[in-house]
Amino acid sequence: MNCPNKTDWVLYASGELPPARRQVLETHLAGCGACRREAQGLARGLAALATLEREPAVRPQVMETLRTRAREATLALPMVASLWRRYRWVAAAAAIVVLAVGLAIVMPPAAQLPTPRPQPVTAWVTDAHLQEELAEITAGIEMLEARSNGKAPDVAPDADADEQLYNELEFFFDQLRAEVDA
């Protein structure tokens, strides 16, 4: 007699087989003592598992702390989204300027060829202060995003700290925008 695969009996005992396949196995069980013992053994294992408390009580103070932290965590989400929207604008502006500078270097206007190339347009991307600002903005956004995605387990969620960081980043944005506009 061809006995079903042992993993079939796991699905059978767990009630995960489609009805047609289940019927086939039940027919087989009726005439196969070895498979009957196999299925009964698995069922005993499941019964043993079911003696564990399935929904153990969590200490009320833990649940209360969790509620508070959960509210803080979900409150931070709109801030991150807003930040990303604004960051995209800055990133796009920076990319355009970098591209323009690159083109100016690679393909300088013919009229400028005989004379030394003026440098002012490159000043803002090579400016250390602005680069520091961009680096800080990037790091801040990455941190907020990591925290909002739960990828910064070492940093405890803190709505006040997030808001402060957000305000600082907002300040950097405004400063950067003013300098770019200028």
Added chain:
Amino acid sequence: MTTGTGDSSDIETLLVTFAPRVYGLLFRLVGRPDVAEDLMQETMLRAFRSLGTYRPEGKFRAWVFRIAVNLARDWIRRQPREPSVSLDDGEDPPVAVSLRTIAPPDASMGRREGSKRVETAIARLSEADREVLLLRYYGDLAFKDIARTTGEPLGTVLARAHRALKKLGELLPEGEL
């Protein structure tokens, strides 16, 4: 479940639905109630932070339990290596000892547990086999979802479940249940 908006009713629904079972799973995986509490909180917070991007058609439950399992794996990996214990030498493995000797945070944790042998038998399973069994029980996940959760092929997961259930069945004869 009406998750997706991240409002307070979503939070409460998720807490009531998942926190006890996630805690139960983690307690059985790491064997320490204090660690299980911490990891459960971290699991739930990570889930809450993703409510805004949650798609109802996704397997949210499987995803929550995957976070829990990954956190437990990370924690276990960070622990100092214990000397390996043979399943046949009569000694309890560290998790079994821990589950038995450290009082759970609430007495109800063990109220319905008819036999200490069940706890010991489960704690004696390999970590991977135990994961499969506990995800099935606490996560109420189908084996195909457990396969996605653990990142193993379905055949491997079923083989693990088979081995684990057989061991439980053998250690706990029908008459003692």
